[in-house]
Amino acid sequence: MKIYLSADIEGITGIADWAEADLSKPDNAEFRERMTAEVVAACEGALAAGASEILVKDAHWTGRNLLAERLPRQATLWRGWSGHPYSMVQGLDRSFAAALFVGWHSGGAKGGNPLAHTLSSGSLLGIRVNGQWVSEYQLHAWTAALEGVPVAFVSGDADLCAEVQAMDTGATAVDTMRGHGAAVQSRHPAESRERIREGVRQALAPLRARPARLAESFEVQVVRKDARDAYRRAFYPGARLVDPVTIGFTTRDWFEVMRLLQFVCG
Numbered sequence: 147m148k149i150y151l152s153a154d155i156e157g158i159t160g161i162a163d164w165a166e167a168d169l170s171k172p173d174n175a176e177f178r179e180r181m182t183a184e185v186v187a188a189c190e191g192a193l194a195a196g197a198s199e200i201l202v203k204d205a206h207w208t209g210r211n212l213l214a215e216r217l218p219r220q221a222t223l224w225r226g227w228s229g230h231p232y233s234m235v236q237g238l239d240r241s242f243a244a245a246l247f248v249g250w251h252s253g254g255a256k257g258g259n260p261l262a263h264t265l266s267s268g269s270l271l272g273i274r275v276n277g278q279w280v281s282e283y284q285l286h287a288w289t290a291a292l293e294g295v296p297v298a299f300v301s302g303d304a305d306l307c308a309e310v311q312a313m314d315t316g317a318t319a320v321d322t323m324r325g326h327g328a329a330v331q332s333r334h335p336a337e338s339r340e341r342i343r344e345g346v347r348q349a350l351a352p353l354r355a356r357p358a359r360l361a362e363s364f365e366v367q368v369v370r371k372d373a374r375d376a377y378r379r380a381f382y383p384g385a386r387l388v389d390p391v392t393i394g395f396t397t398r399d400w401f402e403v404m405r406l407l408q409f410v411c412g
């Protein structure tokens with residue numbers, strides 16, 4: 147059984163400030179360690195459930211956060227960013243039985259996490275699909291669905307976990323903390339690790355989750371913070387300016403949405 151694991155940091159237990167998510171800042175050291183420990187816990191749960199291979203995508207910021215020496219030998223590690231439209235799930239294909247998202251977070255224009263954002267915290271307010279603000283979880287659950295792969299497990303903030311349940315795919319969600327404005331109340335890190343390990347094991351043996359359901363068509367709105375940036379990026383083929391900060395795009399093909407996002411979000 148091949149398992150895909152995508153790791154972010156803004157939903158790792160207790161993280162509350164951008165300095166803690168930034169590899170170049172001393173505050174990051176504790177959270178880089180904890181991110182690695184939560185990924186290791188998820189790998190242990192997957193191996194206990196019968197996984198033979200795990201592809202781990204380091205999907206936060208530089209893509210260079212995880213401490214490779216700590217991962218089990220059955221894991222291979224994908225670091226950095228290529229620009230492929232699959233973004234945080236690059237390398238995922240039909241050969242994988244399931245995907246696991248560890249350390250994920252609430253989306254832009256929502257509360258639930260002091261570091262809430264969708265794809266870009268600096269330049270975007272958020273992204274709407276068919277009228278709803280979406281998180282990175284939804285974007286990549288739909289991307290995994292293009293390959294027929296279910297997201298079987300998600301860990302992160304409590305609001306994100308509620309969103310995972312609302313998608314109704316049978317995925318297991320483990321909350322590590324709850325956001326209150328710029329503050330968080332988090333579990334003990336050891337408690338989070340135990341819940342992640344057990345949650346992954348139970349999510350995979352037996353595998354209950356189904357691939358997310360893709361809509362017939364997609365009305366996408368990328369809402370930027372700066373009108374000058376929105377104007378320039380609205381020249382992406384097929385895109386249009388909906389209002390001074392909003393880039394609109396309509397398609398029936400989810401891959402085209404992910405391709406668009408590679409070019410209009412940065």
Ligand SMILES: [Zn+2]
Nearest residue numbers: 154155206207
């Ligand atoms: Zn991140």
